[in-house]
Amino acid sequence: MRRLLFILALLFSFSFGFTACDSGEAGDDDIEVADLPQSITSYVTQNYPGATIEEAEREEEDDKIYYEIELSSGEELRFDSAGSFIGMGD
Secondary structure, eight states, X not given: OHHHHHHHHHHHHHHHHHHHSOXXXXXXXXXXXXXXXXXXXXXHHXXXXXXXXXXXXXXXXXXXXXXXXXXXXXXXXXXXXXXXXXXXXX
C-alpha cells in the first residue's frame, strides 16, 4: 500500500511540475498578425507570394526587440524592431 501511495505521489508531482512550466522563452510574446509592423507584412507579400503569416512573436533579447513569424510554408523569418528582414528564424 505504501508503495502504491509513493508511486501516486510521484506521478502527481511529475504531472504538476510539467503543467507549471512555461513553454515559451522569457521575453517572447505571441502577437496578432495585425499588430506586426506594416513593413513585415509587405515583405512577406512581395517575397513569399501566396504564403500567409500563421504565427507571430515579439521577442526581447539584450534589450532589443525582434519579430519572428512563421509562414504557411513552414518557414520562419526574423525581423528587427523597425520591421527590416534580418534572417531566417531558428
